[in-house]
Amino acid sequence: MFYISLGLCLGSSNSLAQMSGHTYTSQDIEIGSRAYVMQCALCHGPDGGWVDGINLAIGQFRTVVTDDDLIRVISEGIGGGRMPAFDLSPADLQGLIAFIRTGFEPEGVSVRLGDAASGQKLFEGKGECSECHRVNGHGPRTAPDLSDIGLIRTPGALQRSLLDPASALLPINRPVTIVTRNKETITGRRLNEDTYTVQLIDSKERLRSLAKSDLISYEVSETPTHEPTTLSGDEVADLVAYLLAQRGLL
Ligand code: HEC
Ligand code: HEC
Incomplete structure (x- = not known):
């Protein structure tokens, strides 16, 4: 098994298997995002992590495993009234599931999840x-x-x-090409940078920290390493x- 929910379910079923094969449309996610802000964010927070031991954005629950569990918790409430029951339209419910399952996808793009083992x-x-x-x-x-x-x-x-x-x-993680004062050319991947130094993993997988004052040239690639996948x-x-x-x- 590849996925272990951060919550209590170390058993056979898991949320990833539940999401497998689902397509959550951008429209659902958008509806869900609005419903979330109106109904849930007050307690669970904008990032889903305010209630102890629960993080809705990364699928960390206490008892919830399946989408049906989610629907039940939302419609019936839980925790002896600490989370009230919600009477939501089917569209809002479906939207909330999509929004939660796709990890609060902010761009609202459709996301499709397949099979992790094949992946x-x-x-x-x-x-x-x-x-x-x-x-x-x-x-x-x-x-x-x-x-x-x-x-x-x-x-x-x-x-x-x-x-x-x-x-x-991302601005970090960029491929860099550096030439030092003693004429060493270093290529690698930038890990971190401040005013005076840059840290990188070089092509021989060594962690390097270089003083910028020792560099003759320092180029950060702005082209992605990946081509769009075929x-x-x-x-x-x-x-x-x-x-x-x-x-x-x-
Ligand atoms: C009034 C505060 C409040 C609001 C509003 C609220 N929740 Fe909760 N929610 C909680 C609390 C507290 C818990 C933990 C309950 C417990 O003690 O098990 C919880 C638990 C959960 C869980 C995890 C349940 C489990 O056992 O795994 C989910 C999922 C959840 N909420 C989703 C939502 C969604 C979606 C909304 C909006 C429709 C929402 N909540 C609105 C307070 C709230
Ligand atoms: C030629 C080397 C190379 C190959 C092959 C490659 N990647 Fe990457 N990947 C990178 C580099 C380098 C980055 C950092 C961003 C950049 O430079 O474009 C990256 C970034 C990523 C990221 C984003 C990481 C983040 O922090 O958000 C993901 C996800 C990813 N790759 C997945 C894959 C998957 C899946 C494959 C196979 C289909 C793959 N990569 C094949 C080099 C590679």
């Missing part, structure tokens, strides 16, 4: 992802380590990294499910 095969095989990315201690460090990517990115952002990498580009929609959905299962817990 793993693609990651290590045909997709060639593991030639650059490290997961749970295996693979190179030249590209971002994806071991806990499912915790720090929404499903929508993961999907975007594959379909439209240019729009998913994998099929089904394959992308499988990969997103696999990435989402990476929550730093394995």
